[in-house]
Amino acid sequence: MTATAPPVAPSDEPAQTPARRSHLRRFAPVLLAAAAGLLLYLSFPPRELPWLAPLAFALFGVAVYGRRMRAGFGLGLVFGLAYLVPLLSWTGVDVGPLPWLALALAEALVLSLAGLGIAYVSKLPLWPLWASGVWIADEALRARFPFGGFPWGKVAFGQPSGVFLPLASLGGTPLLGFAVVLSGFGLGALALRLKALCGRERARVLRDGGVVAAAAFTVAPVVAGAVLLPFVPTGAEAGTARVALIQGNVPRMGLDFNAQRRAVLDYHVRETMKLAERIEKGETKRPDLVLWPENSSDIDPYVNMDAYDEISKAAEAVGAPISVGAVVTAKDGSTRNRLILWDPEKGPGATYDKRHLQPFGEYMPYRSFFRIFSKDVDRAGNFVPGERAVAFDMNGTKIGNITCYEAAFDDVVRDQVDAGAEILSVPSNNATFELSQMTYQQLAMDRVRAVEHGRAVMVPVTSGVSAVIRPDGSIAQRTGMFEPDTLIADVPRRTSETLATRAGVWPEVLLVAIGAGGLAWAVTRSRRARRTEA
Incomplete structure (x- = not known):
């Protein structure tokens, strides 16, 4: 007499079919971009949570990494709206929601260009460096266009305290913002690289070039800010x-x-x-x-x-x-x-x-x-x-x-x-x-x-x-x-x-050049790849 297995009771939970998993994966970057934008907003006053900003860019970096430019544009728009709609809500006081939402949308559209550029350079080696330059280039554009610019919401303005702030004396708001974004993208790149190396030997993971570079990008801005902290000028030089x-x-x-x-x-x-x-x-x-x-x-x-x-x-x-x-x-x-x-x-x-x-x-x-x-x-x-x-x-x-x-x-x-x-x-x-x-x-x-x-x-x-x-x-x-x-x-x-005062606009020019250099390199690599395929 042969034993038969008892019948399995049907589960109330729907099966995770391949189509369902694909659907979830498709929307995961959108949710990450939206969460990143909200985190960046929450880092700004009246809350004093400057450490949330690098976490926001870590999430955004993971969301746009390896995406096509069109996807980067869309994710940048989602990020920008989640960030700027609540940040600029004060512009609607006494005049209603239309001017507020129109301004937030216009600024988010400019910011979405950063998402496009970041997605494009994310396929390059050392991509957090180039991506951070792209972000600063986008901030430089927003500070000048349209109607003379609207720099409100620059990443640096959410850092009135914390470890990154001393960098403002070295390179102004562009360097301060760059440091925050670089640390965040570095953290995102580190998470992506560790996921890719999951299951490898620990010693091999720690020696991996991608892990080392991402960790350096994450930590270096923090260390630089901490080193500069004792040198922030405070004394009365003229009484x-x-x-x-x-x-x-x-x-x-x-x-x-x-x-x-x-x-x-x-x-x-x-x-x-x-x-x-x-x-x-x-x-x-x-x-x-x-x-x-x-x-x-x-x-x-x-x-x-x-x-x-x-x-x-x-x-x-x-x-x-x-x-x-x-x-x-x-x-x-x-x-x-x-x-x-x-x-x-x-x-x-x-x-x-x-x-x-x-x-x-x-x-x-x-x-x-x-x-x-x-x-x-x-x-x-x-x-x-x-x-x-x-x-x-x-x-x-x-x-x-x-x-x-x-x-x-x-x-x-x-x-x-x-x-x-x-x-x-x-x-x-x-x-x-x-x-x-x-x-x-x-x-x-x-x-x-x-x-x-x-x-x-x-x-x-x-x-x-x-x-x-x-x-x-x-x-x-x-x-x-x-x-x-x-x-x-x-x-x-x-x-x-300060060095920032003496340097004037040059730190911003240099950081924008880093972003432009990354974009130029990405274009060159893309052209070479097409020639090879042909």
């Missing part, structure tokens, strides 16, 4: 200046923050007069200089004598020059976003006009065309940009001015240091963007700029967050949001230039 930052607050949030005539100016005068009372009572020392935010005078003090008198009263009471932000009508009739050096005895003197204006805000490109989609375009201004950097001499201290949005642009900040700035000031007005992430993202930029140029950075903001940033990028003092406050600090004056 210190006692600086007061005034955050007067605004009567309301949103685009109509200045709808009540002179209210914003009155708030800043009131806060300055409180400081003057404390000085008079001996509760605090008199500052050498006072910094007000962008748009701190909501009416033109050249035209409105009541504004002129109020600012003069505040300067006389505090006994120190004030840098005042105002929208003014220039002598040629154009509208300018201007900083005015207001002396307590002489009144208004030197001026700085914002040079890099915000498109769709301070001016409207192709206004008639975009009006087809929304009449909100008519709320954009007609500002004219300034032409040169100006460092204010405030009681013997040279203050370099970078107005709000300008902090995102490498050349604008560098020009102020070249103009002799011993301390940098980034007066801003974030009231338009209410309680969004925008102010924290911009504050992170300012911290990176401090290390990049070895300067303390003052951030006076109408509604917060105002801050005093040390030359090493750490925050000495800060305010809350939408509350009047005054910060007073003894700030180091520095005169030497």
